[in-house]
Amino acid sequence: MSNRQILFVVGIISLLSWDFFSRFSIDSQTYETLFKEKLVSVQLPRTLSKGNLDAIKQQYQTYDPQAPNQREAIDEPIMSLAQQQQQRGKLTKLYVGEYIIRLTGAVLDYAVKRNETQQSDFAIVYVEHAISNKMSSDKLIKSQEFMGYVVKSVELNQIELVSLDDPNRQVFLVMYEDI
Numbered sequence: 817m818s819n820r821q822i823l824f825v826v827g828i829i830s831l832l833s834w835d836f837f838s839r840f841s842i843d844s845q846t847y848e849t850l851f852k853e854k855l856v857s858v859q860l861p862r863t864l865s866k867g868n869l870d871a872i873k874q875q876y877q878t879y880d881p882q883a884p885n886q887r888e889a890i891d892e893p894i895m896s897l898a899q900q901q902q903q904r905g906k907l908t909k910l911y912v913g914e915y916i917i918r919l920t921g922a923v924l925d926y927a928v929k930r931n932e933t934q935q936s937d938f939a940i941v942y943v944e945h946a947i948s949n950k951m952s953s954d955k956l957i958k959s960q961e962f963m964g965y966v967v968k969s970v971e972l973n974q975i976e977l978v979s980l981d982d983p984n985r986q987v988f989l990v991m992y993e994d995i
Contacts, residue, residue: 894946901981906988910977912963916944919989920953922970937970941989 864872895903895911903910910917918941925936939956943963956975960967965977965987973992979985 901985904985904987906974906990906993908990908993910987910989911946912965914946915963916946917963917989918942918944919975919991921991922972922975924970924972939967939970939975941975 894914900911900913908918919939920942921940923938923940937958940953941956941962942951942953944951954962956962956967956970958967958970961980962977964980966980968976968978968986974988974990977987977989979987
């Protein structure tokens with residue numbers, strides 16, 4: 817190797833070592849300028865004086881929350897028989913005696929519909945006893961009788977029920993109201 821090549825290699829090595837040490841070694845002065853300027857000062861929350869705390873508590877005492885049992889009783893009254901017999905059209909809840917019926921899901925099997933071999937569409941309804949708040953779920957299929965109604969059709973977001981007492985009274989039990 818010639819002197820020229822040796823000087824070139826030594827120069828490259830010294831340049832690389834200077835670059836390495838300048839990047840990875842930080843002296844204390846550089847540390848202070850780089851990191852301490854970027855620190856965010858954290859302020860601790862102020863403590864409230866007793867007078868301010870009492871004033872806030874007094875503002876919240878003006879609200880009169882209802883007890884949960886009272887709210888449920890207001891939201892879910894038991895309908896009279898006359899009111900129940902007037903239920904028709906699109907409903908999210910159907911009142912039958914002391915029960916409240918809600919549609920929670922419908923399953924449609926399009927593969928079976930193409931073959932027309934069997935009925936596999938069904939709906940899931942929750943039945944809640946309005947007094948005891950006990951809930952159960954039932955699976956309904958087309959032409960099934962259920963609590964004084966016959967399931968006429970099962971669709972994606974609704975089922976059609978026809979009253980056994982009055983065939984002209986149709987109820988469409990929907991999962992949610994249209995906007």
